[in-house]
Amino acid sequence: MKRFNICLFILLLSLCLTTRVMAEETLTWEDCVREALKNNPDLISGKEQVKQAEADKDITSSAMLPQVTSEVSGTRSKTESQPETDTYSYRVTGNQLLFDGFKTSSDKGAASETVTAQRYNYDVRSSNIRLNLRKAFTSFLRAQELISLTEEIAKRRKQNVELVQLRYEAGREHRGALLTAEADLAEAAFEVAQAKRNLSVAHRELSKELGRKELLPVTVEGTFDITEVNRERPDFDSLADTTPFLKELIAQKEATRLGLKSAKAEFFPQVYLNASFGETASDWPPRDNEWSAGLRLSFPIFEGGSRIARVAKAKSQLKQLQADERSGRDGVILTLEETWKTLQDAIDSVSVRKKFLEAARERAKIASAQYATGLITFDDWIIIENNLVIAKKVHLNTQANLLVAEANWFQAQGGTLEYVQN
Secondary structure: HHHHHHHHHHHHHHHHHHHHHHHHHEOHHHHHHHHHHHHHHHHHHHHHHHHHHHHHHHHHHHHHEEEEEEEEEEEEEEEOOOOOOEEEEEEEEEEEEOOOOOOEEEEEEEHHHHHHHHHHHHHHHHHHHHHHHHHHHHHHOOOOOOOOHHHHHHHHHHHHHHHHHHHHHHOOOOOOHHHHHHHHHHHHHHHHHHHHHHHHHHHHHHHHOOOOOOOOOOOEEOOOOOOOOOOOOOOOOHHOOOOOOHHHHHHHHHHHHHHHHHHHHOOOOOEEEEEEEEEEEOOOOOOOEEEEEEEEEEEOOOOOOHHHHOOOOOOOHHHHHHHHHHHHHHHHHHHHHHHHHHHHHHHHHHHHHHHHHHHHHHHHHHHHHHHHHOOOOHHHHHHHHHHHHHHHHHHHHHHHHHHHHHHHHHHHOOOOOOOOOO
């Protein structure tokens, strides 16, 4: 019985350890990108929109190919002066467009440009999703680091309370100093709890961007380092022309230009070649052959002015998209310069805040020793301690801001999920 209990204990312990390992999934940035590419619903929606545009192109192109139909019929009829008669027939009919003022070819070209626009739209969507994912990953990474930082601060605050308590009990410190130290400790404990709640929100945000259907416990693994960035000012005008957002606007404009040609082509006649072959008779199967072949020309004479209105509308749409393209290009150039400037500021800020943190640590180390020996007052010491706490938090936030600034710069250039970059 004792041996059985030992085996049961070992089994339960193994199950617990296995469950813990399974629950603590660790994700790198590359893991997140791969999962988002597969599961993010917005990205899936973008892929389906591209497929729909490709299908529309195929539908439009089909009008240029022969249209063949088959028909089988059987009828029974009777009149007052004639007996009942049966008629059976089957035939195959074909139509081929010969000329329509190049309307169909213009429609096909417009559909091709629409496919191109949708592909660029997918790239824009992928770029935005990458930015949101990178922000969520950074928030999670910062939240993890903040828990460790706040716990470290709380531990230091506790040590400070113990030091002030000893000096207070020895009569070398006043009660206000002790209450202040205890208040700092209470604030540190609150910040630990707050950091854990922040991690829960960051976890939810990351899970959303990954496209997960349920919230599974995870941790993320990464650093606040960024890839090497060219500090020289780039050519923003040339860079703007390579962004998928601007390319999408250009493709939409070209699709509208071809749509205008299609609208103008409605003023031309339409010419079709048609032919049919079949058999008909009064009994089944029919054996009397019949066939026909010819040309059909149609030309609308009056339709209430709809063709003129469609041309006017297409012209207006083209002018609108030309203006949208110009406005979009100006906006892209501005965004590129703003995000590049923000990234440069963030890089310099991290370097500066690192120096402030190093200085604050050194000052706090010296001040703690001086306060313990009575060389400085509590007021002077606690200011230095608070500066250290602030320097640690600001340094962490600055590091996280650097990752976000890099992600914004990457997104401004049109970087997508398909292009993985730390």
